[in-house]
Amino acid sequence: MFTLIVRMRPRRLCRNALVRVVVLATAAVGALVGVPHGADTDLARTEPTAVTSNQVSVPSAPMGWASWNSFAAKIDYNVIKAQVDAFVAAGLPAAGYQYINIDEGWWQGTRDSAGNITVDTSEWPGGMSAIADYIHSKGLKAGIYTDAGKNGCGYYFPTGRPAAPNTGSEGHYAQDMLKFSTWGFDFVKVDWCGGDVEGLDARSSYQAISDAVAQAAAATGRPLTLSVCNWGKQNPWNWGAGMAPMWRTSNDIVFFGNAPSWSNMLSNFDQTLHPAAQHTGYYNDPDMLMVGMPGFTAAQNRAHLSLWAISGAPLLAGNDLTTMTAETAGILKNPELIAVDQDPRGLQGVKVAEDSTGLQVYGKVLSGSGKRAVVLLNRTSSAQNVTVRWSDLGLASASATVRNVWSQTDLGGFGTGYTTSVPAKDSVLLTIGGTEAAGTTYEAESTANTKAGSAVNASCANCSGAAKVGSVGNGAANTLRFNGVAAGSTGVKVVDIAYVNGDGKPRTAVLQVNGQTATTVSFPPTGSWSASGTVSVEVSLAKGSANTLTFSNASAWAPDLDAVKVSDLPGTNGAEIIGQQSGRCADIFNGTITNGTQAALWDCNAGGNQSWTYTARKELVVYGNKCLDAYQAGRTNGTKVVIWDCNGGINQTWNVNADGTVTNVNAGLCLDASGAATANGTALDLWACNGGSNQKWTLQ
Structure with missing residues (x-):
């Protein structure tokens, strides 16, 4: 038994009068494969797809400010208003920071007879909608907080207020998300204190919350960004993509009343590196920033931001903005730092070298050809030279230009790599402009197993819109499989996916590599059904040519996938x-x-x-x-x-x-x-x- 799926590419249909035939095969029938560029095939085919010709910008990680690190539960309308005013005065919105997120402490667990959240209007005059309105009046977005369990963190860990029972949303997910959206909030952080104590299943709990968020946004017309905050419990990097734009990967970076810690910062950074999970608008979240908090030097602030930027993390400041120095504001607003973090390709940096213990190199693939960001991190207690090699980054061993992000200066061209001294417990952030090493392109073509289907004629009546790609017969999902994908060594590779999506909203597909945990990939609109684009993911492949990339979609509408290009990151190479x-x-x-x-x-x-x-x-x-x-x-x-x-x-x-x-x-x-x-x-x-x-x- 197999499923026959017909995928139509309108512009090419009009020109070539062909419909691509895709066969989903079971073990009894050969599977659809990706054919390496240049391979022979008896089937009619279009010209090779230029996989990297139009990289589509994916949604960036949220940027803003959150109340917890500096104020814990000691917040009210006046505290938040003062932070909003300082946020604007410091020029953070112009630098790209958008959100003002109200964390724990705004709600003490009371509800009315209908189960609606009620708040103390002596602390929040006009209710929560009033503070949301004030935030919006400054051109900003407003965030709010709850817990996945019955009792929130304020009950188990009271900080600045007495223990407050019933400050969670369990049993009220749909009601609370609708209320937040109705009040005008644009972002909701859902913590895990109650969920953890109650032993809830994180994946199913957050899926129910995600569904409630989607329902609320549909009802009010206001998008609501969900932040999953279960501290890395139950491995959210395995299931967060497609459920929420961001998920916490570690415990709190600083506990209220404690000074910022270099070791805590490194620990949270280490725990957030899950490159296969972060792509197409979904982000690992190592927690809020400690930049500008008492106890961190300017150098530590820069190193902190460098690590968050190389990992592509959300940038949510946590310092008291009313006392922020001009130096700290300048660090937070560095445009080249922000550009690295917010890169439109949306990938996470990976470790590509550690020649000596504690001397580490992290590389991030940026949008554009041959573009990389690099952090040289010195975890040791003395200044050391650290080297980045172009070959480790997937660049050709030709001259590449180097720029220091913090000094915003060009350092020149260098042959095969760059070495510099990095102070003890510090880092250097660079951007590199080089030449991409060659990759391999696999086109979505049928194999000899489907020759009986050959090609199917189609009329230009199909050129005006996308063909509906649906399940047939046994209700199987739409599936496209690239077999025989080769890798010189086991390790992380970059896969660029060429596709078409003429809808006004993203379409999704589930990607499974070999037998690994699957991940949901989002395909933003490409502008029309005659325009192709590219998004990127990072995957781990095995040495040899037995790798398989399988894209599937259980819905009736899937993106039209054309080809994939696989590129190596040699610095990640390992072995099974x-x-x-x-x-x-x-x-x-x-x-x-x-x-x-x-x-x-x-x-x-x-x-x-x-x-x-x-x-x-x-x-x-x-x-x-x-x-x-x-x-x-x-x-x-x-x-x-x-x-x-x-x-x-x-x-x-x-x-x-x-x-x-x-x-x-x-x-x-x-x-x-x-x-x-x-x-x-x-x-x-x-x-x-x-x-x-x-x-x-x-x-x-």
Whole structure:
């Protein structure tokens, strides 16, 4: 059984009188594949698609200010009004900052007989609509706050006010979201204190909230931006895309009353790096900024913003704007910094080098050809030289120009890379203009398996609009599959997707790479059904040509996908650790990043949780910052093999041996599939080396 889907490209239909035939195949029938550019095919085809010719701008990460870091629950109309006035006076709106977000403390949990939220009008004269109106009067957008549970954070963690029960929206999701929208709010942050205590399922809870947000926006005509704030619990990077524009990846960056912390900033940055999840208007959120808060120097403020910009994070200031210095305002408003963060391509930066422990290079692919942003980060306690190589960034080894973002000065052209001294516990932010290395384009074409369908004639009556692409027969989703996608090494690649969307709003499709967790990709309008555009995602591919990219859409309206271009980021290259006995890979379940998570066998799919870099320091690194670790430096049979923050410990060093064994340097024991089992989920541990095939591994 298979589904036949006819996709029509109006302009090309008029010119070529052809309809592209797409076949969705099951195991019994060969699947549709992407044909590498230049490959022969017996089917009629259009000219090759120029995949990168028209990069479409995707929605940018929100920018603004939020009340929590400086005021906690001690807020009222006058506090917020004063911040709005200072926000405007400092020129932040002109720099791109839009939102004024009212956090915890505005509501003390009371409702009327109909269940509607009520507030203390002595603190909020005119109710919440009045402060929203004031924010709007300055040309800004207004944000508000609630919790996914019955009781919000003010009940469990009272800060500045007595514990307030019933400050959550559970049981009132639709009612509360409609109320927020009716009051005039444009943004809602939904926290997780109640949800966490109650043991709610985060994905289903936030999906219900997302649905309520969409219903409220449809009812009022006012878009409502949802901020999922469940602190990285239950791995929101696996399911946030398509549900909300942003999701928190870590705990609070600073607790009220505490001074800003360099280590907390680095921790939140490390936890937000999930490049496959961030794309097309969906963003990992490492929390609000500490820039300008007492205790941070100007250099620390710049480094903080550099890391948030390279990761493409939301920029929500948290300092008291009424006491902000001109220096801090200038740091927040640096136009080149903001341009890096808000780049229209919407991708996240990734770690591309760490030649010595703590000397790290992060690269972000920007819009335009050969454009990159780079952070040189020195985590050590002394000044050090740090080098970025063009080849690590996916650029050709030709001269490239370098510009310092903070000094806003051109540094000149450099041959194959750039080296500079970076102060202790500091960073340097650069933009690079070079030449893209070659990528490979795969066009959406039918294969020999569909030759019987050949091409179908179509009349120009179809040229005026998009063809409806729907399910047929068995109700299967629309599916387009690119098989045989090649990669020289396992690691992160950039995939540019050429498409057409003549609607006035985005269309979506679900992308699954190999057997990895799927992600929802948004395709903004391209202006008309005769204009193509390109959006980009980052994916992790396996070495070789067995990779598969599958796009599907369960709705009747899907974007018209033309081709994909796959480009390498060599600095991310790693390897799968494949068991000889099982044929399965060393895996960290469900993309979890928690220290102490035990590694296990799973079907190989080359996901970010299966891509390991073997460093010159004999570390096996996953996610760019977690090391394979013999738990608690154990030396006995059965010691768990887990992930932990890389710390240079000898229990995190491994010998990859010619006989296929991988031995822990500290323990002298072999990496072992527990009990010689081969099933998915088989735990990895240490065991005395015995020559067994469950202790033999291939890194590729």
